[in-house]
Amino acid sequence: MQSKNSINRRAFLKLSSFTSAALTIGFYFPALAEESTIMTAETAENLGIPLNAFISIDKTGKVFILNHRSEMGQGSFQAVPQMIAEELEVSLDDVEIAFAPGHQTKYGNQITGGSSTVRGAYKHLLRTGATAREMLLEAAAKKWTVPKEECYALNGAVIHRPSNKKLGYGELVEEAAKLTPPKTVPLKERKDYKIIGKPLPRQDNADKINGKAIFGLDKKLPGMLYAVVERSPHFLGKVKHVDDSAVRSMPGVKHVIKVQMPVFDTIREGIAIVADNTWAAMQARKALKVEWDTSGFEHLDTAGLYTRMKEDLKKPGLSQRTGGHFEAAFGKAAKKLEAVYETPYEAHACMEPLNCIADVKGDQVTIYGPIQGPDWIQRDLADRLKLPMENITVHMTFLGGGFGRKAFTDYTTEAALISKEIKAPVQVVWTREDDMTQGPFRPGAVYECKAGLNQGRIAAFQTKMAAQNMGHQWPKADKSSYNDSTTEGLSEAFINGIEHYSFADIPTDSTIPVMWWRSVYSSTNGFAYESFMDELAIAAEKDPLDFRRQHLREERYAALIDMLEEKTGWRSRAKNSGWGVAITECFKSVVGEAVKVSRQADGKLKIDRIVAVMDCGWYVNPDIIRAQVEGSIVMALGAATTHETHFADGKAVETNFHQYQMPRINDVPDIEVYIMENEEKPGGVGEPGLPPFAPALCNAIFDLTGKRIRKLPFNMKEI
Structure with a gap:
């Protein structure tokens, strides 16, 4: 597979128009239809339908794919071809991929966010690959005048089983392009996959290393x-x-x-300065x-922002979700716990500004x-x-x-x-300084958590979040609307298992622009909710993993907890040995992480071990999953222990990496990533590995030192 964006897009689109020279098919969504319709480029052109050309096979047998999503390191340039190649029965070496241009009518939602590329399109991509395969099989059967059932596809060719005759895809595309795509096609069972589920090396890596990839x-x-x-x-x-x-x-x-x-x-x-080279413009x-008018609006600093959020917690919240009667159940609980957690504002700090x-x-x-x-x-x-x-x-x-x-x-x-x-x-x-100081940023947040325990179980559970609401910044936004992400990070199984609960938010006003950051609100919710879960487990005198098992009473979660227990050796750990655990759910994936910490000879804390168990259901490439979980954990480590964005006089303070410091390689131990095998639908991969790390780390520190960390970031050298 040529992963670089080397295909001449104009040539690709031209190729897609001449259906006599290629088999070009794609899918589109008719109005009000739940399922996509697959058709050839010629049919789509005749009907005036803007077809998304996902697959085009030319007369040499080369397969061209347009990827409708971006590639920012998360692996879509590997996962999309891997899915199509599996059902099409071709080698990835015979596949070239290019970015599709922006066109929502053709390609549907193209936003690469919410860890949605695979989980949002896998059915359509598999079906498109299988449809092309079946059309090529039918074309070969007609050419040989044999039943289609006697033919099978393998390595970019159709083979007649009784006679062993063989025709390459390139020899069949002209005839196949004249056929009507079948409405239903057989898809493989997972046990029969040859490409999906395999840790195939990312073939865009070479071009990114040798400089050929175009950023x-x-x-x-x-x-x-x-x-x-x-x-x-x-x-x-x-x-x-x-x-x-x-x-x-x-x-x-x-x-x-x-x-x-x-x-x-x-x-x-x-004020834009335009020059004939970047250096001249920068100089x-x-x-x-420039003299700026900075009157007429607030010049908040970090302390003022968090004071406002804490004051906001005293106000009635906008209720996203309630069940039962929290106040009454909380009042009658045998044990009551309350805690407040703080998370920082963060820059995105992408390596490419x-x-x-x-x-x-x-x-x-x-x-x-x-x-x-x-x-x-x-x-x-x-x-x-x-x-x-x-x-x-x-x-x-x-x-x-x-x-x-x-x-x-x-x-x-x-x-x-x-x-x-x-x-x-x-x-x-944009310079690095522009990128770091202009925002938008991940919003800082303050959480008030309350819960009541009866006989070692949660009887009542409430959270209130004070933070800027991203949705309230848009033109004509309804400022009275609640934040619909206050439960993000918690599993449905947990919420459904509690009779009395309440989740609400108080939108904090500020001139600072905020927006999505990897895993969105789960990155802050996860810290508060899973830290509080640990506090509840200790108050209930329960093992933290057992306590979670008790409140996640579904087979999927039990299996994940079993694996986390096995891979960490949880049952054989010593008391107060510095182990912490957290389990979060977002973008349809569940992730459990455990962290072990210890004291070094100089008295400073050290992370010894990180174990992550990812349940993303049906998946494409385990190596991509491991890489994404590892990257998420390192990013979470930075947000927990080494960096945050501060504000002074209404301006961002941190301008570059000398102030906004990243974790170094010696700060990160080996990360063990284990992937659950089950029949669940695919979930996200790029983001769900981030939320559980910070609470797992802080819970481990409590286990070792007895010190509860409720505010991020913190300096591990000072604990």
């Missing part, structure tokens, strides 16, 4: 200029005065213009003098860059520039990390507005 900053257009933007360090600051006299005469500088970038329902103002920016190329020519707009949601960008620009959707073309490159930040529409709109103003293609480059 956003690698993309170039003829006549392209380069821009950097000086933006207000205060999130609502306005341009008051500009002195660009020294800038305009500097080598390479072409334009100095004011630009406005929409951020949710606010406007971020800035000119240093000579630019934001960047975007925009080329606006009249009423046509073309965008290139590291983009998580090409269809969102297409729709947003069409709305803002008052253009038809079909006039907006959005092309994805590889992403050097995304974590939700590159699904936003601010940086692409800014680039488009600059290009429109200067009437030339432009690449807008």
